[in-house]
Amino acid sequence: MTIVDPIIFNAFLNESKEAVESLEADLVKLESDLENKNLINSVFRSLHTIKGNASFLDLDNITTVAHEAETLLDEVRSGKRKINQTSIDLVYSVVDVLQEMLEDPEMAQAIKSVNVLKVEESKIEHIVSLVHELELLRYSMEKLPAQLEGERGDISEGLFNLELATSKASRITSELGAIVFGARLVPVNNVFRRFPRIVRELAKKLDKKIELKVLNGSAKLDKSIVEAIADPMTHLIRNAVDHGVESPENRQAKGKKQQGTITLNSFVDGNLVVIEIKDDGKGMDPDLILYQAAEKGIIFRGKENTMSDSEKLGLIFAPGFSTAEQVTDISGRGVGMDVVKSNINKLKGMVQIESTLGIGTTIQLRFPFSVVVASCLYVYIDEVCYAIPLSQMEESIHIAKGELFTQSPQRLKSGEEAMAVYSLQELLTGKFQIKQGIKELPAVRVRRKDGRLIALIVDEFSIMEEAVIHSVDSYISSIPGIQGGVIRRDGLVSIALSIDSLLETTFKKIPLAYAVNKERKHPEITDLQKLIEDAREITDGVLDFKLS
Amino acid sequence: MRIYRRELFIFDIGGVPLALRMEDVEYILPASEITSVPKTAQFVLGLAAVRGKIMSVIDGGLRLRIQRQGTSYFVVCHVRGNTTAVLINRPLEAKNLSVKKIESSDVERILARHKLNPKMFSAAWEILKKKDSHWSETGRKFLEINTDQFVSDQMASKIIVG
Numbered sequence: 001m002t003i004v005d006p007i008i009f010n011a012f013l014n015e016s017k018e019a020v021e022s023l024e025a026d027l028v029k030l031e032s033d034l035e036n037k038n039l040i041n042s043v044f045r046s047l048h049t050i051k052g053n054a055s056f057l058d059l060d061n062i063t064t065v066a067h068e069a070e071t072l073l074d075e076v077r078s079g080k081r082k083i084n085q086t087s088i089d090l091v092y093s094v095v096d097v098l099q100e101m102l103e104d105p106e107m108a109q110a111i112k113s114v115n116v117l118k119v120e121e122s123k124i125e126h127i128v129s130l131v132h133e134l135e136l137l138r139y140s141m142e143k144l145p146a147q148l149e150g151e152r153g154d155i156s157e158g159l160f161n162l163e164l165a166t167s168k169a170s171r172i173t174s175e176l177g178a179i180v181f182g183a184r185l186v187p188v189n190n191v192f193r194r195f196p197r198i199v200r201e202l203a204k205k206l207d208k209k210i211e212l213k214v215l216n217g218s219a220k221l222d223k224s225i226v227e228a229i230a231d232p233m234t235h236l237i238r239n240a241v242d243h244g245v246e247s248p249e250n251r252q253a254k255g256k257k258q259q260g261t262i263t264l265n266s267f268v269d270g271n272l273v274v275i276e277i278k279d280d281g282k283g284m285d286p287d288l289i290l291y292q293a294a295e296k297g298i299i300f301r302g303k304e305n306t307m308s309d310s311e312k313l314g315l316i317f318a319p320g321f322s323t324a325e326q327v328t329d330i331s332g333r334g335v336g337m338d339v340v341k342s343n344i345n346k347l348k349g350m351v352q353i354e355s356t357l358g359i360g361t362t363i364q365l366r367f368p369f370s371v372v373v374a375s376c377l378y379v380y381i382d383e384v385c386y387a388i389p390l391s392q393m394e395e396s397i398h399i400a401k402g403e404l405f406t407q408s409p410q411r412l413k414s415g416e417e418a419m420a421v422y423s424l425q426e427l428l429t430g431k432f433q434i435k436q437g438i439k440e441l442p443a444v445r446v447r448r449k450d451g452r453l454i455a456l457i458v459d460e461f462s463i464m465e466e467a468v469i470h471s472v473d474s475y476i477s478s479i480p481g482i483q484g485g486v487i488r489r490d491g492l493v494s495i496a497l498s499i500d501s502l503l504e505t506t507f508k509k510i511p512l513a514y515a516v517n518k519e520r521k522h523p524e525i526t527d528l529q530k531l532i533e534d535a536r537e538i539t540d541g542v543l544d545f546k547l548s
Numbered sequence: 549m550r551i552y553r554r555e556l557f558i559f560d561i562g563g564v565p566l567a568l569r570m571e572d573v574e575y576i577l578p579a580s581e582i583t584s585v586p587k588t589a590q591f592v593l594g595l596a597a598v599r600g601k602i603m604s605v606i607d608g609g610l611r612l613r614i615q616r617q618g619t620s621y622f623v624v625c626h627v628r629g630n631t632t633a634v635l636i637n638r639p640l641e642a643k644n645l646s647v648k649k650i651e652s653s654d655v656e657r658i659l660a661r662h663k664l665n666p667k668m669f670s671a672a673w674e675i676l677k678k679k680d681s682h683w684s685e686t687g688r689k690f691l692e693i694n695t696d697q698f699v700s701d702q703m704a705s706k707i708i709v710g
Binding site for chain 1: 578580581582583584585586587588592594595596597599600601602603604630632699703
């Protein structure tokens with residue numbers, strides 16, 4: 001092996017491991033979509049990346065193996081060879097060989113303990129511009145002592161400049177800190193990528209049909225957490241395949257689709273990043289778990305009457321507990337779930353479990369975050385600036401007065417979609433104030449988890465930019481709709497909203513009105529419009545109303 | 549007379565001299581602009597950026613039911629595991645002091661004069677001064693607060709310390 005810079009070598013290893021993971025995920029999809037040329041090209045590209053990098057570092061073994069698989073894929077691309085299960089299995093075995101080579105202890109030795117973080121170029125540019133600002137600040141601060149001694153100008157001017165410099169320094173350090181913290185954040189998709197292959201292999205071994213769906217892998221966590229959750233998540237997913245999802249025959253007998261589904265998802269909930277593993281399998285019986293826990297002496301008999309279902313389900317995390325009727329080489333050795341819980345706890349995370357017998361099980365890993373970087377739209381509501389992460393909204397819109405109606409949305413023509421219209425101010429504060437002289441209401445369009453559309457009226461749109469969302473005290477982040485805080489460029493704080501959590505508490509509220517989701521003038525003049533007109537008569541009062 | 553040594557930060561809200569233990573206080577700085585947060589207790593003024601961090605701001609006056617007057621400072625202190633900015637009027641002194649406990653009748657008089665809730669305070673002190681190896685009373689009296697009192701029990705039940 002050629003001796004190379006450990007940083008370059010580490011970058012090679014990271015990139016190759018990522019390429020192997022993406023290769024595995026593509027192969028799983030390709031198996032059920034053999035003619036998909038995009039997937040074949042993507043597999044080819046991943047192999048080509050590994051080969052190119054290995055060749056650059058004179059890693060002949062890896063280069064040769066990747067080259068052989070690449071040739072096979074090239075023949076498929078050019079139509080000389082037809083892709084079938086045998087050729088896919090062949091590429092899988094190449095992947096296994098590559099993985100072994102990349103995890104070779106000699107390789108690990110070569111990189112010693114160098115850890116590398118990828119940082120976007122734009123962030124480095126931001127750091128450079130902040131350093132320039134710091135230099136200018138230092139220059140202006142050098143003049144301060146003389147000003148404060150009254151040598152140049154009066155002391156009050158010096159004090160004013162000192163305060164100005166302090167506030168500027170505060171903003172610069174805050175931005176620098178946020179970029180540095182943000183650089184450590186990586187999407188949880190980095191770990192999600194490895195699971196399609198695991199699920200495929202296990203399902204095959206157990207003669208089960210299981211699809212792994214990734215809903216959203218974009219939530220970001222500290223790199224060290226994302227790396228550390230790989231093992232506990234693998235354990236939970238193996239459990240879901242082995243004990244959760246039933247055999248195709250059993251599923252059919254229960255009236256379920258033969259193919260089971262395991263869904264991975266990630267999202268932000270208040271000041272927590274949540275990773276969710278959900279299966280549509282047989283679910284867990286709290287009473288059976290309780291019985292087994294008592295049998296194994298994990299709980300004292302007699303205590304069972306006082307336990308809730310969720311407490312009973314929580315017993316699976318007790319040391320030595322296993323509900324497996326048969327101990328298998330896949331999971332259910334009686335150790336594991338307690339280790340999963342303690343590993344997650346070590347990362348300051350929590351594990352939550354929900355299960356319905358016959359329907360499935362959902363396990364959530366919940367991690368507090370210190371900062372999250374997200375593109376946000378800033379909006380004003382009652383003169384307060386709020387930040388809405390773009391990931392939580394579809395788009396910003398303007399609703400003309402005439403588009404509002406209060407009649408039942410069922411009366412719409414086919415093809416038209418109605419949006420329930422709420423005032424974001426009312427949802428947040430319980431008050432609703434109509435701004436004077438407005439012909440169109442600015443709003444953000446949001447799609448609820450159940451697929452229905454909602455428009456949230458705001459007072460005014462402001463800028464859109466990438467923001468660093470800081471966590472806030474839990475008694476503030478526990479208020480529905482509040483995710484954290486953002487320090488704006490002017491040094492002031494905006495509240496970062498969590499639209500999902502706000503809507504959770506909104507389900508029972510009656511919308512102010514409905515609007516059609518397309519450019520369309522609705523002819524109906526409604527009571528609501530009159531109400532809005534009346535409200536405009538009030539000059540500075542706050543209109544506090546709810547339609548009922 | 550029993551003499552105590554206390555490391556205290558003494559400050560003023562609406563003319564009432566108050567004190568916090570120095571170990572609970574991180575620093576004091578002029579108050580900056582606060583962003584109000586909906587649906588919070590009245591004495592939670594909102595959020596502010598303090599030295600690059602976002603902190604909850606609690607109005608010390610409203611919490612203790614004392615009318616704040618004039619200039620305002622943030623006392624950044626530890627409140628039930630969180631770092632929180634408490635709005636006060638002005639800092640008076642922060643040092644290792646020799647103090648004596650105030651007679652309970654005297655304490656009651658102070659509490660009654662300012663209409664204060666006795667549950668909010670953990671002790672009442674008077675600063676002593678040493679002169680010719682004798683301790684003498686200075687007449688400077690103040691009430692000590694435990695920082696935990698800055699949040700209500702209802703808020704405290706929602707605090708998760710990571």
